[in-house]
Amino acid sequence: MNDTPGWASPGSAPSDGQQPGTPGASAPDDRPDDAPRPAAPTEQPGTDPQGPGSKWSKEQPPPAQWSAPTGPQDPAQTPPPPPPGPGWGNQPPGGPSGGQGGWGTPGGPGGGYGGTGGPGGGYGGAWGTGWGGPPPAAKPGVIPLRPLGVGEILDGAVSTMRTYWRTVLGISLTVAVLTEIIVILVQGLFLNDYADTSALEDPSATFSELASAMGSALLGSGVVFVISLVGTVIATALLTTVTSRAVLGRPVTTGEAWRDARPQVLKLFGLIILLMLIAVGVTLVGILPGLLIALAGGSTAGAALAVLGGLSAAIVALWLMIRFSLASPALMLEKQGIRKALARSAKLVRGSWWRVFGIQLLAAIIANIVAAIVVIPFTFLAAALSGDGVGSFLDGTGDFGWTFLIISGIGSVIGSMITLPITAGVTVLLYIDQRIRREALDLELSRAAGVQHPAPGTTPGS
Known part of the structure; x- marks a missing residue:
């Protein structure tokens, strides 16, 4: 290919077929490719490059505009950046912060891959400049519709009691009054007459007397x-x-709550009785070998085995009660x-036994502290008005008569009225x-509440 001098850049290599030193050939030039070079005519020496016989254009660009293709380009000719990906917002333009991709803050000294950091570099930093995080979970009621933390479960129980206080306190007051009446009648008519725990304070009491007193207690x-x-x-x-x-x-x-719960009340009592039978049965299995040995004559070994079996049985009973x-x-x-409810509880608790146990234990501790403050x-x-005085009550020698039972029962009713909604609400929310x-x-609850729920996996849990 033969290049025409009018199309060749000044200082370019000689055309094909020409050798250095021949007429019309350019002398070798060892200057850099991007340096401006003087326009050398390819006609005969002495001719004017601007003359009529020259093929060079009279209007040549100034040398300052000639640059290598790798030099800085005009900002107006820079192609626009690609649009940002969905969900990540506007990414900051690259600057002299270094790294690959120019994700850093313009002018910041951060380095690292992509310049993702602010001043100081590293990952993170500017990644969240255009992304505001996941949307908050819907909260049509007392809890957000997402996996809950311990504090949110406790707060939800308290918020339910505070928001619907007429219904909640009405139910808890009714249940507390009925329960306390039964407790007072049982203690006043039966337990005070048949329970004898004086042997527990007698150092010279025999083993049978201690066992009888402990059994009564x-x-x-x-x-209760x-x-x-x-x-x-x-x-x-x-x-x-x-x-x-x-x-x-x-x-x-309260009427709506009763109408909704009434068809399940008999099943609920059956569930309660079954759970109590399970706990009692496990406890009897644990202490029965020790009792048999004690009755056979080995009182010391039997007592030790009964205590050990009782502790083991208590652990098993606790595990079953939390499971159900x-x-x-x-x-x-x-x-x-009843059977399907037990199976559902076991399925929901499986793999989360310690979490369920910890939350319920915390709720029970809080409820007992509140109840103690009131009771x-x-x-x-009650001890001061019962006739024996507070001193005899503290010594354990006072007679728990009807006055004591009624006044202390009033305190128990007030305490139960406050604590029952907390324990019940924690169980339901759990x-x-x-x-x-x-x-x-949470998706079903969102549809039932008529609110829009975020896509699964976009809301944090605990």
């Missing part, structure tokens, strides 16, 4: 605990409807039978939280 405490447990579970069942409506932000009256602790809300909300003043007042984590119940 355990019997009294057990009866069972009655209180029944009241707690009933309150949980009645408050389940209130809490489930509170999650959706819908009010509910969500059966009551499952039975009430899903309208299922203790009434207990001292059930809802476990279903959100395992079955995406």
